[in-house]
Each structure stands twice: as structure tokens, then as C-alpha cells.
Amino acid sequence: MQNLVEQLNFKNGLIPAVIADNESKMPLTLCYLNEEALRKSLNTGIIHLFRRSKGKLMKKGGTSGHTQKIEEVRVDCAENSLLIYVSQKVAACHNGFFSCYYRRYNIEEDRLEIEGEKVFDPDAVY
Amino acid sequence: MQNLVEQLNFKNGLIPAVIADNESKMPLTLCYLNEEALRKSLNTGIIHLFRRSKGKLMKKGGTSGHTQKIEEVRVDCAENSLLIYVSQKVAACHNGFFSCYYRRYNIEEDRLEIEGEKVFDPDAVY
Numbered sequence: 001m002q003n004l005v006e007q008l009n010f011k012n013g014l015i016p017a018v019i020a021d022n023e024s025k026m027p028l029t030l031c032y033l034n035e036e037a038l039r040k041s042l043n044t045g046i047i048h049l050f051r052r053s054k055g056k057l058m059k060k061g062g063t064s065g066h067t068q069k070i071e072e073v074r075v076d077c078a079e080n081s082l083l084i085y086v087s088q089k090v091a092a093c094h095n096g097f098f099s100c101y102y103r104r105y106n107i108e109e110d111r112l113e114i115e116g117e118k119v120f121d122p123d124a125v126y
Numbered sequence: 127m128q129n130l131v132e133q134l135n136f137k138n139g140l141i142p143a144v145i146a147d148n149e150s151k152m153p154l155t156l157c158y159l160n161e162e163a164l165r166k167s168l169n170t171g172i173i174h175l176f177r178r179s180k181g182k183l184m185k186k187g188g189t190s191g192h193t194q195k196i197e198e199v200r201v202d203c204a205e206n207s208l209l210i211y212v213s214q215k216v217a218a219c220h221n222g223f224f225s226c227y228y229r230r231y232n233i234e235e236d237r238l239e240i241e242g243e244k245v246f247d248p249d250a251v252y
Binding site: 001002003004007016018020024025026027029030042072074075076077078080081083093094095097099100101102104105107108110111112115 | 127128129130133134137142144146150152153155156167168198199200201203204206209219220221226227228229230231233236237238241251
């Protein structure tokens with residue numbers, strides 16, 4: 001995967017990746033990969049990311065078992081970001097929802113509204 | 127929109143927004159908004175972004191006319207990014223493709239392959 005790595009524009013060592021559901025095509029989450037996370041993701045076929053808040057490489061779903069199997073990798077026109085379609089186990093969000101984008105912004109009332117149902121109980125998993 | 131602005135975690139003044147097609151739900155591009163771009167987007171219903179390479183606020187599609195009408199705004203679980211579903215005029219990518227993610231990575235051959243057809247001729251538009 002040397003060609004890909006050289007082509008991508010890592011910024012401060014990271015590149016953002018939109019993770020989307022391979023079935024519905026809906027975005028699930030946005031994560032950041034460093035070169036090591038990208039190599040590990042492609043070599044294993046499972047999303048690994050660089051968690052900025054913890055400053056380290058992690059397997060997505062490492063604790064919960066809610067892993068993401070890579071189905072397709074796409075690169076944007078400027079080589080500044082990735083789009084990765086995955087098969088998601090159970091749910092992507094640690095709050096129990098399938099997608100991290102489970103809240104819709106109500107513009108008129110200036111507030112967030114929960115959309116969709118909880119798939120699992122976070123207290124029972126973490 | 128004061129509540130939303132205060133809730134979001136702008137990093138160095140910016141927040142990333144995944145822009146996705148409201149019809150197919152497929153991601154089209156990733157852009158960055160500062161507070162002013164977010165306010166202008168919500169007030170006008172048309173995506174405005176902060177173009178990092180030019181250091182300024184711009185209307186997406188301002189030159190080409192390929193604007194993005196906001197249909198729905200979603201916020202991720204950590205308030206670190208937005209997902210905005212839009213009605214896309216013509217195409218999102220300045221290279222002539224509907225989505226900026228028009229290249230698929232062929233893992234075995236370590237190269238990018240174009241997927242999908244050109245919607246317009248960039249030389250005729252820009």
C-alpha cells in the first residue's frame with residue numbers, strides 16, 4: 001500500500017476518514033487515521049484508528065466488539081480524506097445508536113432531537 | 127442558532143462537516159466550517175464553508191453554480207463533527223464527478239480506480 005500512503009495528504013500525521021455503512025451508504029462516524037492505523041486497517045480488513053483524545057492507535061470496537069469490516073475504500077479528489085464503507089457489527093456509536101449522527105438539529109427551535117432507536121444499552125457493554 | 131454554536135467543539139475555529147446526498151445518503155465531500163460559515167449556511171439554507179487553502183469563507187459552488195441546498199443537519203455524539211444532507215446541483219466535485227470520492231482504492235494492486243461517470247466538463251465550467 002506504499003502508493004496510497006505516499007499519495008495521501010496526512011496533516012500533522014493524520015487523515016480524516018468518513019466511515020459509512022456499506023448497506024445504506026449512510027455516514028456512521030468520522031475518525032482519524034495515522035499511517036500506522038491505515039496500514040493496520042488495510043492489512044487486517046478491520047478499522048483501526050488513531051484516537052486523538054487518547055493519543056494512541058486503537059481497534060474501533062476493541063472493547064465492545066462492535067468492529068467495522070472494510071468493504072470499500074475511496075479517496076477524495078484532493079487526497080485529503082478517505083471514505084470507507086464498512087459492515088458494522090451491532091452499532092458504531094458508544095451511546096448505543098447505530099450511527100454517531102443520531103441527533104438531528106431542529107433549526108427553528110435551535111435544539112438537537114434524537115432520531116432513531118437505541119440498538120444496545122451502553123451500561124451493559126462498557 | 128446560539129445553542130448549537132455553543133454546543134459544538136470548534137478546533138482552531140473549525141469543525142468538519144460531512145456533506146452527503148440527501149437522496150442516496152452517500153457522502154459527497156468533507157468540508158470545514160467556522161462559526162461564520164455555519165451561521166451563513168443555516169441562515170441561507172445553502173452550504174458556505176471555510177476554505178482552508180484560501181483562508182476564507184466561500185459559498186460552495188459559488189463559481190460553478192453547483193450549490194448545495196441544506197435538507198438536514200446532524201451532529202455527532204461528541205459534538206466534534208456535522209453531517210449535512212443536501213440537494214446537490216449538478217455535481218459536488220470540481221473534477222466533474224458527482225461525489226469527490228469518485229476513486230476507489232484497489233488494495234491488491236495498490237492503485238486508485240475511477241468509479242462512476244463525469245457529470246460535467248471542468249474546462250467548460252471553470
